[in-house]
Amino acid sequence: MLTVNSLSCERGERLLFKDLSFSLPPGEIAQITGKNGAGKSSLLKIIAGLARPLSGIVSWQNQTIEHDRTAYAALICYLGHLDGVKVGLSVAENLHFSRCLMQGSLNKEALAIQHLGLTQQANILVEDLSAGQKRRVALAQLLVSSAKLWILDEPFTSLDKQTITILERMFAEHCIKGGMIVVATHQPLNISNVPIQTYELV
Amino acid sequence: MQFYQALIALFKRELLLAFRQLHDLLNSLLFFILVCSLFPLSMTPDINILIAIGPGIIWVAALLASLLSFNRLFRMDYLDGSLEQLLLSPYPLSGLVFAKIMAHWLLTGLPLVIIAPLFALLLHLPTEVIKPLCLSLLLGTPLLSLIGAFGAALTVNLRNAGLLLALLIFPLYVPVLIFGAGAITGTLAGLGYAGQLAWLGALLIGGMTLLPIATAAALRMSFT
Numbered sequence: 001m002l003t004v005n006s007l008s009c010e011r012g013e014r015l016l017f018k019d020l021s022f023s024l025p026p027g028e029i030a031q032i033t034g035k036n037g038a039g040k041s042s043l044l045k046i047i048a049g050l051a052r053p054l055s056g057i058v059s060w061q062n063q064t065i066e067h068d069r070t071a072y073a074a075l076i077c078y079l080g081h082l083d084g085v086k087v088g089l090s091v092a093e094n095l096h097f098s099r100c101l102m103q104g105s106l107n108k109e110a111l112a113i114q115h116l117g118l119t120q121q122a123n124i125l126v127e128d129l130s131a132g133q134k135r136r137v138a139l140a141q142l143l144v145s146s147a148k149l150w151i152l153d154e155p156f157t158s159l160d161k162q163t164i165t166i167l168e169r170m171f172a173e174h175c176i177k178g179g180m181i182v183v184a185t186h187q188p189l190n191i192s193n194v195p196i197q198t199y200e201l202v
Numbered sequence: 203m204q205f206y207q208a209l210i211a212l213f214k215r216e217l218l219l220a221f222r223q224l225h226d227l228l229n230s231l232l233f234f235i236l237v238c239s240l241f242p243l244s245m246t247p248d249i250n251i252l253i254a255i256g257p258g259i260i261w262v263a264a265l266l267a268s269l270l271s272f273n274r275l276f277r278m279d280y281l282d283g284s285l286e287q288l289l290l291s292p293y294p295l296s297g298l299v300f301a302k303i304m305a306h307w308l309l310t311g312l313p314l315v316i317i318a319p320l321f322a323l324l325l326h327l328p329t330e331v332i333k334p335l336c337l338s339l340l341l342g343t344p345l346l347s348l349i350g351a352f353g354a355a356l357t358v359n360l361r362n363a364g365l366l367l368a369l370l371i372f373p374l375y376v377p378v379l380i381f382g383a384g385a386i387t388g389t390l391a392g393l394g395y396a397g398q399l400a401w402l403g404a405l406l407i408g409g410m411t412l413l414p415i416a417t418a419a420a421l422r423m424s425f426t
Contacts, residue, residue, distance in 0.1 A: 051425065084282065085284070088218075100204075102287075
C-alpha cells in the first residue's frame with residue numbers, strides 16, 4: 001500500500017499544495033487532477049522519489065520510501081513529461097535497454113511491442129516516429145517492467161482514440177492483477193471494475 | 203548477474219548511440235589533431251624548441267579535446283528524460299555512471315592514445331618517448347573522463363554550462379597534466395618515467411573508486 005501523509009510542496013517560494021494525504025491500496029487507481037501549475041508533476045516526482053517534499057512523508061508498506069530506495073525503485077515505473085526514450089535507437093533497442101535497467105522479466109519486449117501496435121515500427125529509429133508513436137514506445141516500458149506501482153504524468157498526451165482505449169485496458173488489467181496506478185490527467189478515465197480515487201489539487 | 207546485464211546494456215547503448223552520431227565522436231578527435239598540427243606551423247621550425255614544448259602541447263591538446271565532449275555526457279539524457287530512468291533504476295547509480303564514463307573514455311580517450319604517437323613524430327619527439335607518452339595517456343585519459351563526468355553531473359541542469367564546467371574541472375585536471383607531461387619530459391631528461399606513471403596510476407585508482415560515487419551523488423542533487 002502506498003501512503004502519502006500530509007505532503008506539502010513548494011516551488012520557488014510558492015506553495016503548490018499542502019497537507020495532502022491519501023492512501024492507495026493494491027488494485028486501485030489514484031487520479032490527480034488540477035489546473036496547470038497546481039503541482040501535479042511535482043507530486044508525482046515526489047512519489048517517485050525524484051524530488052523531496054517541503055514536509056510530509058511518502059511511505060510504502062508503512063516504511064518511508066527513502067528507507068530502502070533500491071527495493072522501492074524495483075517496485076515502481078515512472079513516466080514523466082519526457083518520454084525517456086533515446087531517439088537514436090530503434091523501438092526494440094529502447095525496450096531491451098529499459099528491460100535490462102528496470103529488472104523486467106525476459107521475453108516481455110515482443111509482447112509490449114505487439115500490445116501497443118508497434119510491430120511494424122519495431123526496427124525503426126525512434127527519431128523517425130511521430131509524437132504519438134514515440135509516446136507509445138514510452139508506455140510500452142510499463143509492460144516491459146514488472147513494476148507494481150505505475151506513476152504516470154499525463155500519459156494520454158498525443159495519443160489517438162484507439163491507443164487511449166488500449167491504455168485504459170492496460171490500466172484495468174494491471175489493477176486486476178493487484179497493481180496500482182497514480183496518474184495525473186484531466187481526461188476522465190473510462191475504466192469499469194476498478195476503484196478510482198480522484199484528488200484535485202488547487 | 204542482472205546488474206552486470208544492466209551495465210553491459212548501458213555500455214552498449216552508449217556505443218551504439220555514439221556510432222550513429224559519428225560527428226559528435228569525431229569532434230574532440232579532430233580538435234586534438236588540429237591543435238597538435240597547428241603548433242609546429244606557428245613557430246620557427248627549430249627542432250630543439252619543438253622537443254621542449256612537444257609533450258606539453260600533446261597533453262594540453264588532449265585535455266582541451268576531452269573538455270569539449272563533456273557537456274553532452276549527461277545533458278542529452280537529462281533533456282530526453284532517460285536520466286530520470288537511470289536515477290529510478292533499482293541498480294546502484296554509481297555503477298551505471300561508471301559504465302557511462304567507461305564508454306565515454308573508449309569513444310573519446312582511447313582514440314587519442316592511439317593517434318598520439320603520430321603527433322609525437324610530427325613534433326619531432328625522439329622515438330623513446332612514444333612508450334611513456336602512450337602509457338601516460340592510457341592512464342591519464344580515463345582519469346580525465348572520470349573528472350569531467352563529475353563536473354558534467356554538477357552542471358547537468360544548467361543551460362549554458364560550458365564555461366562553468368571548464369572552471370570547475372580545470373583545477374582537478376592540473377595534477378593529471380603535471381604527471382602526464384612530466385613522464386615525457388622526465389624521459390627526455392634521462393630521468394625515467396616510472397614515478398610519474400605510478401602517480402597517475404594511483405590517481406586513476408582513487409578516481410575510479412571515488413568519482414563515480416561523487417558523480418552519482420551530484421546527479422541526484424541536481425534533481426532535488
